[in-house]
Amino acid sequence: MKAINQMKMTLESRSVNESFARVAVSAFAAQHDPTVEEISDIKTAVSEAVTNCIVHAYPETVGDIYIWVGLYENGMVRVRIKDKGCGIINIKQAMEPLFTTLGGERAGLGFAVMESFMDKVRVRSTPGKGTTVTMDKLIKGRCDGQG
Amino acid sequence: MGVEILSNALRVTALLSGEIDHHTAAAIRMDIDSAISAQQPKTLRLDFTEVSFMDSSAIGLVMGRYRLLQAWGGQLEVVNLSDRNYKVMKLAGMQSLCMLKRKDEENESD
Numbered sequence: 316m317k318a319i320n321q322m323k324m325t326l327e328s329r330s331v332n333e334s335f336a337r338v339a340v341s342a343f344a345a346q347h348d349p350t351v352e353e354i355s356d357i358k359t360a361v362s363e364a365v366t367n368c369i370v371h372a373y374p375e376t377v378g379d380i381y382i383w384v385g386l387y388e389n390g391m392v393r394v395r396i397k398d399k400g401c402g403i404i405n406i407k408q409a410m411e412p413l414f415t416t417l418g419g420e421r422a423g424l425g426f427a428v429m430e431s432f433m434d435k436v437r438v439r440s441t442p443g444k445g446t447t448v449t450m451d452k453l454i455k456g457r458c459d460g461q462g
Numbered sequence: 463m464g465v466e467i468l469s470n471a472l473r474v475t476a477l478l479s480g481e482i483d484h485h486t487a488a489a490i491r492m493d494i495d496s497a498i499s500a501q502q503p504k505t506l507r508l509d510f511t512e513v514s515f516m517d518s519s520a521i522g523l524v525m526g527r528y529r530l531l532q533a534w535g536g537q538l539e540v541v542n543l544s545d546r547n548y549k550v551m552k553l554a555g556m557q558s559l560c561m562l563k564r565k566d567e568e569n570e571s572d
Contacts, residue, residue: 330485337515355515355546362517366484420491422521424554431553 318385318393320346326365326380328373328398336382337361343384344392347454356432357392357452363425364396364448370417372400372446390454395447402442410438465490467497473505474498479512482520491523495530502534511542511565520547521554528559539563 322343326332337358344357361382368380381397403409410430415423429436433450440446464486466477476494480486498506506527513520528538538560543551548564556562 330483330488333483333485334481352546358515359517359550362483362515366517366519370484420487420519420522420526422518422525422554424518424521427553428518428550 316387316389319388321383321385323381323383326382328369328376328378328380328400330366330369332380333362333365333369336365336380340382340384340394344386344454347386347390347392348456349392349454350456353452353454353456357394360429360432360436360450360452361394361396363428364394364450367425367446367448368396368398368400370421371403372398374401390456391451392454393449393451395449397445397447399445402444403438403440403446404442406438406440465493467493469497469501469503472503473507474501474503475507475509477509477512479514481515482513482523483515483517484519487519487523491526494527498527498530498536503536505537505539506531507539507541509542510540510544510547513544513547516547516550518554521551521556524551524556524560537561541567 324339326336340361341354341358365380378398378400383395385393408414410426412427413423415421429450433452435451437449438446464479468475474497478490524540531538540551540560541563542565543562544565548562551562
């Protein structure tokens, strides 16, 4: 399946960019005429993935975060968030709810939130090379159920 | 965006506003912690009325304040959550740490 429209952007892994990233992605996805709820779902999932890049992938440095968004004919939005940071050694463990390597102020719910708000979340990672999170959501939109 | 702190003899109320993410949570946390560490209130109320967006950083904020309050046996209340944010807090099991209330639910005033 080929995207009917796509956008790419690169951001520095500064926490101040978290809000820009989620707003930019959701503004692009707005072409599919999503509901307010669907927009919030995408914003929240993007916020989690970008935060992971900032706090985990590049813990001591500022690196680049590569975001790609594709829109598909059937109403699907695919968001890919990639970093060239430290990578994840045990993806299964990283995705377990409440698991965190940071403790204290981090809830360990980033992936759980992504999974609950998006239809599909895939994580590929190579330790020392980086991580790619790909998330899909089918936008049912405002017309759904109203004829 | 941020937090406004109100306090009386028994309770500190933090009126949160704007977007709570990993970036904004740091400053919010410092403001709340300096207020409650000084006063050690019986109750800390986090009021989400003006919160327009939150991600799991807000859950971390609730968990962290709960732990801090444990030091003197204080209680935590999280109130005026939107339906969506209430659902997220419940999904994270926050109801076992504190009282959660939605926007439309009555808040006891004193």
